Amino acid sequence: MLTDAAIRNAKPREKPYKLSDGLGLFMLVNPNGSRWWRFKFRLDGKEKLLSFGVYPDTSAKTAREQRDTARKQLAQGIDPSAKRLAEKLAQSDSFEAVAHEWFAKFSPKWAPSNASKILRQLEKDVLPWLGDKPITKITPPMLLACLRRIEDRGAVESAHRAHQACGRIFRGYHGLSVVRI
Secondary structure (H helix, E strand, C coil): CCCHHHHHCCCCCCCCEEEEEECCEEEEECCCCCEEEEEEEEECCEEEEEEEEEECCCCHHHHHHHHHHHHHHHHCCCCHHHHHHHHHHHHHCEHHHHHHHHHHHHHHHCCHHHHHHHHHHHHHHHHHHHCCCEHHHCCHHHHHHHHHHHHHCCCHHHHHHHHHHHHHHHHHCCCCCCCCC
């Protein structure tokens, strides 16, 4: 097992090198001085690597806990790198992430004033209520409640435009059928 002193005293070399910690965990010391925690494992006969972060942001104790968790997943037949990727994709499918991706893709074709209006409206009226939710979990009543908030302040035309923008965002998302209200 690596000690904290051994990690701190690891000097960069011309080429990256490894300091083994045990049970597949090692520290990769790069020529620029960065120190990355890595976990090497085999699954279906193939060698894979999983990164646990940079030292000192990720301590040796934390890296060992992550290694132990990954080893338990492997014992259960779960690929820890695939699991991490699936979790990351699930987070990136928030309505806000998809809306910003949609905006980045289509806004260059719009007039700058129109693009800023649409973005401002989404950020003001829609994202505070729907932004953190996975896009696949947003139901028509949830969208309707969001639009009713806009109507309740007397901005019926704004509610209509927000509905149109949300419809375009949902249609642009490939994994989802259109949410209709």
